[in-house]
Amino acid sequence: MAERKNLTSLVVDDTVYVTTTTTKFERRKPYVPGDPRHVIAFIPGVIQKIHVAPGQAVRWGDGLLVLEAMKMKNDITSPRHGVIKAVHAVVGAMVAKGQLLIEFE
Amino acid sequence: MNLRTRLAELFKRKETAVQGGGPKAIEKQHAQGKLTARARITALLDPQSFHECDMFVEHKCEDFGMDKKHFPGDGVVTGTGKIQGHPVCIYAQDFTVAGGSLGLMHARKITKIMDQAMKLGVPLIGINDSGGARIQEGVNSLAGYGEIFFRNTLASGVIPQISVVLGPCAGGAVYSPALTDFVFVVDKISKMFITGPEVIKTVLGEEISMEELGGARVQVEISGNAHFYAASEQECFEQINRLVTFIPWNNKKKADPYPAAPPKSEYSLERIIPAEPTQPYDVRNVIRAIFDASDFFEVQEHWAANIVVGFARLKGETVGLVANQPLVLAGVLDVDSSDKAARFIRFCDAFNIPLVTLVDLPGYLPGVDQEHAGVIRHGAKILYAYSEATVPKITVILRKAYGGGYIAMCSRHLGADFLFAWPTAEIAVMGPEGAANIIFRAEIAEAADPAAMRRQKVAEYTEKFANPFIAAANGHVDAVISPQETRGFLIHALEISAHKSESRPAKKHGVPPF
Numbered sequence: 001m002a003e004r005k006n007l008t009s010l011v012v013d014d015t016v017y018v019t020t021t022t023t024k025f026e027r028r029k030p031y032v033p034g035d036p037r038h039v040i041a042f043i044p045g046v047i048q049k050i051h052v053a054p055g056q057a058v059r060w061g062d063g064l065l066v067l068e069a070m071k072m073k074n075d076i077t078s079p080r081h082g083v084i085k086a087v088h089a090v091v092g093a094m095v096a097k098g099q100l101l102i103e104f105e
Numbered sequence: 106m107n108l109r110t111r112l113a114e115l116f117k118r119k120e121t122a123v124q125g126g127g128p129k130a131i132e133k134q135h136a137q138g139k140l141t142a143r144a145r146i147t148a149l150l151d152p153q154s155f156h157e158c159d160m161f162v163e164h165k166c167e168d169f170g171m172d173k174k175h176f177p178g179d180g181v182v183t184g185t186g187k188i189q190g191h192p193v194c195i196y197a198q199d200f201t202v203a204g205g206s207l208g209l210m211h212a213r214k215i216t217k218i219m220d221q222a223m224k225l226g227v228p229l230i231g232i233n234d235s236g237g238a239r240i241q242e243g244v245n246s247l248a249g250y251g252e253i254f255f256r257n258t259l260a261s262g263v264i265p266q267i268s269v270v271l272g273p274c275a276g277g278a279v280y281s282p283a284l285t286d287f288v289f290v291v292d293k294i295s296k297m298f299i300t301g302p303e304v305i306k307t308v309l310g311e312e313i314s315m316e317e318l319g320g321a322r323v324q325v326e327i328s329g330n331a332h333f334y335a336a337s338e339q340e341c342f343e344q345i346n347r348l349v350t351f352i353p354w355n356n357k358k359k360a361d362p363y364p365a366a367p368p369k370s371e372y373s374l375e376r377i378i379p380a381e382p383t384q385p386y387d388v389r390n391v392i393r394a395i396f397d398a399s400d401f402f403e404v405q406e407h408w409a410a411n412i413v414v415g416f417a418r419l420k421g422e423t424v425g426l427v428a429n430q431p432l433v434l435a436g437v438l439d440v441d442s443s444d445k446a447a448r449f450i451r452f453c454d455a456f457n458i459p460l461v462t463l464v465d466l467p468g469y470l471p472g473v474d475q476e477h478a479g480v481i482r483h484g485a486k487i488l489y490a491y492s493e494a495t496v497p498k499i500t501v502i503l504r505k506a507y508g509g510g511y512i513a514m515c516s517r518h519l520g521a522d523f524l525f526a527w528p529t530a531e532i533a534v535m536g537p538e539g540a541a542n543i544i545f546r547a548e549i550a551e552a553a554d555p556a557a558m559r560r561q562k563v564a565e566y567t568e569k570f571a572n573p574f575i576a577a578a579n580g581h582v583d584a585v586i587s588p589q590e591t592r593g594f595l596i597h598a599l600e601i602s603a604h605k606s607e608s609r610p611a612k613k614h615g616v617p618p619f
Contacts, residue, residue, distance in 0.1 A: 007385065010435045012467040013507070013539030017383045017435035022410055024327055024441070025434060031473035044310045070308050096310060 037085070039076065039102040041095045045069025050091055052102070056084045064102055065089055080104065122160045122177045126201030134201050139271060139294060140338055142182045142199035145232055149269075149342040150186040150195070157184040159217065164210045169241045176203045179211040180235075183218040185227075188349045191361075194222035197232035200272050204236035207278065211239070212249025219256040226355035228265040230345070233282060234272030250277050257284035262455035264355045267345060270295040270331070271338060275319075286452055287348060287404070288331040290321035291341050295331070297324055329408040329441060351402055351416040351423050352456060359457045360423035366398040374588035382504050382531065382571075385435070388413055388428045388463060391503065395592045397421065404449060409441035411470075414449040416458075420596050425453035428463035429514065431504075438510055439470035440483040447486035454494035459599055462515040465504040467536060482618040484513065489617045491519040495609065497602035499523045499595060502530040502573065502582070517581050522605065523598040525591070526573035526582045533575075537567040 005020040034040075048066040052058060062078045082104040089101040125131065125141060134141055140148060146155050164171065164179050180202040185194050196215050198205040215231070222229040238246040260266055261284065268282035269289045273296045282288045282297070290297070298319035305311050305318070317323065324331035333348075335341035353360045372394035377386050393399035396417035403415035411434040414427050427446050429436035453460050469480065491498070491513070500521045506514065511532055517524045526532065534540065542549070545562040552558035576582045586594050 010437070012435060012437060012471065013535045014542050015383060015467060015536040015538040017385070017431075017467060019385045019431065019435040020433050022326075022433060028472070028474050031477075044308075094310070 036080065037082075037104040038100055039064060039079065039104075041067060041097055041099045041101055043067070043069040043074070044095060044097045045074070047089045047091050047093050047095060047101075048073060050087060050089055052084050052087065054084050054086055058082065058084060067095070067101075076101070118161065125177055125199050126203070130201035137294070138338075139200070139234070141201060142197040142232065142234070145271065145338065145342075146182060146184070146186070146195060146197050148339065149230070149232075149345060150188055150193070151190065154187040155184055155195075156186065157182060159183055159214045162210050162214055164208045164239075164242070166208060166239075166242050166245075168243075171241050174203075176208075178202065179208060179214065180205050181207075181211045181214050183214045185218075185221070185225075188230075189346055191349050191354060192225070192227040193230055193349070194218045194225065194227055195230040195232070198235045198272075200234045200236070203239065205234050205272070206236050206239035207246055207249055208239035208242040209245040209249050212246070212252060215249075216252050216256055219253070219260065222264055223256070223260055226264060226357065228267060228349065228352070228354060229260065229285075230267045230269065231281065231285070232269045232271055233274040233278065234270075235278060236273060237276050237278055247277070250281070253281050254284060257281055261286075262356060262451075265352050265456065267348070269341065269345065270297055270324075271341075272296070275299070275301060283330065287333065288324070289333045289335065289341050289345060290324050290331040291335050291338055292321045294338070295321040295324065297330060325405070325407040327408070329405065329445065332405045334407060347402055348416075351418075352458070356455055356457070362421040363397070363418055363423075365418075365421040366400075368394055368396060368592070369399040372399055374591070378503065378529065378588070382529075385432045387432045388430050388436070388465065388503075391463060392417060392426055392428060395595065396424075396426075401426070405445050409439070409445045411436055411439065412442035412446050414446055417461075419461075419592075419599055422599060423458055424461045424599070425449060425458045426461050426463065427515070429466040429510075431465050434470060436466040437468060437470040438466060438484060438487070438513060439475055440478045440480050443480070443483045443485075443487045447490040450487070450490035450494055454490070454496050457496060459497035459499065459602070460491075460494060460515065461595060462498070462500040462521075464500060464502040464506045464511070464514040466507070466510040466514065467505055468507050468510045484509075485618045487513045488519060489615070491515045493609065493615065493617075494520070495605075495607040497522055497599060497605050499598045499602075500525070501591060501595070502526040502532060504529050504531060505536065506530060506532045507535050508533075517583075520607075522602055523594075524581065524583050525586050525594055526576065526584075527588055527591075528573065528585060530573035530576075530582075530585070531571040532573055532582070533570045537563045537571050540570070541566045 010017050010019050045067045048068045050065045051063045058078045059081050064076045064078055067074045085105045086103040162179050181198050183196040196218050266285035267287045268285045275298050279297045296315050302313050302315055302318055325334040333344050374394050377390045392401045401417045411430050413430045498515050498521045500515045515521045541562040549555050549559045573585050
């Protein structure tokens, strides 16, 4: 199972080293900073209720929607004060982990 | 009843017991490329050395019609035997009997042989092949697992514990292998996971096969849960036979010495190490060039390959090797390699195996994923493990030893008893390129030809700091030695420290950054 790997380069402290990599290293996902205006699903599940509509002003901690996952109804609350720009979630719809649910102005 | 009738009765009972789950179940087991429990034990142990115990134990459950069901041996075979002449206690779950499911008596047989191994001071080998908890036995089955985990923990650092996963080992059951020292897996046969593909699909909507989720390859290459990978059960048993020769029976003994043998002449250190410090080489060839018979038994070969750990012998005595691997990720330390090395160091320290560390690393792997995965606390495990270890600790710096990596790789400051460096060693805060860019930033930026100035400053720094002599002048290095002298210096260091006695402050236990 030890297959020969091609040589590549790795930079550490400005020095370029000739080396090989590992499967796990190749599978790394590049870091993408989160957008503070986006509310995304932290777990896959089904949208049970939506409490807000576009244009509505909400405060930090206000309930936005209910996401049912692993037999638990999760209250998704507002991470900030602001005005809702768009609601992408649809009641009854299955959402994937990381899917955009609500956008702030 | 006379003796003859009684003997006949005994033979009949034995014959029934060794049939396990019967011909049909055995056929099914064979069809999957799997041996039966007793056949596995026979293949693993020295010929005729196995002595079974508790052959006639059966469950006592009466719920769900269980009172009418007979499970010979309650689905597990236990006993004592020898491997390469070394005594061992062993158990093997029998998948042909009720899917090897674990009920109370099944667990009691296992905990009994575990207690036996602890009392006798011999290694414990567990062959896992089980569908999981015996649901009919309810909480008693869970109690059984808990009692096994408890003993795994008490036995840790007292007797070597070896887990062999030859079938499914899922849910809570898989925590027993995780608590043991070495986990062996076989391609297409071993399946280890906490929650299976079906649960993952239902809950998360992610689809994955059992093999991709927790097959042998995943466990040795991605998760690091397993230490040894084999293509067949037979190869796996050969690996276990080899491992047993390198380790002691218990924490009061040393590993049995072997006849000393010089390394093979085909491994030449001059040819292995490239002149340019940024070029790779396979550090395992350095090990082969120095140690007895060029024989290196690598542990966790496929996981975190940027560090190499394993056993070799020096003049017949087992040593544990920890070496940076320039061939993979330039030999950097990261989350996984720190975990791997730290666990191995602690095993060696617990079992009186001297540590030899070979150093050649540029530092730690940069990256958001590393920082977010906690490279700080994982990296700290190496510092902890080396500092805590009181076995003889011998370090050889081959090439680069920069910054935190230099400290971590069993430097004098973490208690190395002997620290040698080759003339090619570069012991510095960082590599010349990085250092020059920081120290001479203004001069490089203001120069008419910044690139030329940079080259000049890098050369100056290299000339002054990229060597072992500043560290040697400060006493951080005991001796600068040529590669050819290494074996001789290591043998001397090992002989001199044969009666090393070093103690640590009395405490219940430390609190390592687990």
